[in-house]
Amino acid sequence: MPTTAGDDAFSQKLKQWGYAMEKSQPLAITSADHQLIVWDGQLQDNTVSSAQTRPSVDISWFDRVMEPATRPLKPADIMPVIAGLTNMLKANYFEEVDRLLKSVKTSDAAPEMLVALLRTTYPVRRKPLRHWSKLLKDVRAELSARHLDGERILRGLT
Amino acid sequence: MVVHRQSVQLFDSDEVLGVAIGTPNLTNPQQHHVGLIYRIDDSGPRFCHLAWHFMLKDEPLPELYLWGSSGLDPVNKVFMAAYVALLKQNAADVPYGIDYGGIYFDDQGRYIVQPVGRGLTCATFILAVFTRNGFDLVKTDSWPERPDDVQWQQQIIDVLTRHASQEHVEAIRQSVGAKRFRPGEVAAGVISENIPLDFSAAQALAQEILQDMYKH
Numbered sequence A: 001m002p003t004t005a006g007d008d009a010f011s012q013k014l015k016q017w018g019y020a021m022e023k024s025q026p027l028a029i030t031s032a033d034h035q036l037i038v039w040d041g042q043l044q045d046n047t048v049s050s051a052q053t054r055p056s057v058d059i060s061w062f063d064r065v066m067e068p069a070t071r072p073l074k075p076a077d078i079m080p081v082i083a084g085l086t087n088m089l090k091a092n093y094f095e096e097v098d099r100l101l102k103s104v105k106t107s108d109a110a111p112e113m114l115v116a117l118l119r120t121t122y123p124v125r126r127k128p129l130r131h132w133s134k135l136l137k138d139v140r141a142e143l144s145a146r147h148l149d150g151e152r153i154l155r156g157l158t
Numbered sequence B: 001m002v003v004h005r006q007s008v009q010l011f012d013s014d015e016v017l018g019v020a021i022g023t024p025n026l027t028n029p030q031q032h033h034v035g036l037i038y039r040i041d042d043s044g045p046r047f048c049h050l051a052w053h054f055m056l057k058d059e060p061l062p063e064l065y066l067w068g069s070s071g072l073d074p075v076n077k078v079f080m081a082a083y084v085a086l087l088k089q090n091a092a093d094v095p096y097g098i099d100y101g102g103i104y105f106d107d108q109g110r111y112i113v114q115p116v117g118r119g120l121t122c123a124t125f126i127l128a129v130f131t132r133n134g135f136d137l138v139k140t141d142s143w144p145e146r147p148d149d150v151q152w153q154q155q156i157i158d159v160l161t162r163h164a165s166q167e168h169v170e171a172i173r174q175s176v177g178a179k180r181f182r183p184g185e186v187a188a189g190v191i192s193e194n195i196p197l198d199f200s201a202a203q204a205l206a207q208e209i210l211q212d213m214y215k216h
Helices: A017-022 A061-064 A075-090 A094-103 A113-121 A132-145 B073-084 B122-132 B148-158 B168-174 B183-191 B200-216
Strands: A027-030 A035-039 A041-044 B015-021 B031-038 B046-052 B055-060 B066-069
Touching: A061 A075, A061 A113, A075 B073, A094 A132, A113 A132, A113 B073, A132 B046, B015 B073, B015 B183, B015 B200, B031 B073, B031 B122, B031 B183, B046 B073, B046 B122, B066 B183, B066 B200, B073 B122, B122 B183, B148 B168, B148 B200, B183 B200
Parallel strands: none
Antiparallel strands: A027 A035, A035 A041, B015 B031, B015 B066, B031 B046, B046 B055
């Protein structure tokens, strides 16, 4: 399934990731600091020796974030997002998390998913996640457009 | 009624987040315990709570406990229930401590190791979990230091001597007299829609909760 990320969100190679996954092909992508291997939805550092290699991280959950909800979401639907983000933060994939935040299309995602992205990354919102504040602003505008109580839903997030 | 006993009225089937308060030791009815209730799907409600020193538990909601629904909006209830469901695997090693202040959970959801003698109670564990996600349940600055909490703190330390290291116990003695956030007051913060609660508002709602407890 192709990624629904915005045009400027990912490098050209990463934008091909969804297609490559659909074809079950491994794809090398390059970010500013790391050379990463994407394989079946896994991120793995490929720049350091095997002894220092960071653990691979599953990012397949991100597709779920972008899907419009067809039914009210339950906590079980949100858990993979929290766990996925947490695993990326544990592996110090801050740049990649920031890129995911930048790529979110707020018009497509369920409010619960948007809140999960913002609150899970809340402790590192200043640094190194440069796009956290922009996402917060976009989510606030989106909730308002949907006539939802953005002030209450985003309470405490500044 | 602010809270309901689980054995009399089941935690609402469409509810995903709440608070449970009870009396863990029936021979000491003044000692209350509090924890968070969550439900991730159509299964039964779970009770996540700091039971004791390095003893974070996640188990079915006990029948003898009383429950109240979270005052958060539905969107944040879903998120917080999911977050609490993952707590046990991310933050299992939480020591017991009687003072409260600062940040206790990192960006990875793990408990941040504190200086020796510091830790959380069942009640401040809940405050810390909500704070990590941007919610202040209470205005901690408005809390007074209450002389009648000193006796409770000393009793807790006496029991801790059998379960914690001597170093931890000696350090925790330095915190006697610290502000105490009582279980009922923190339960009030979870239930209220108007967070953060100042001390007087939390105390008033806590009083209602305790009245419900003794009514049953």
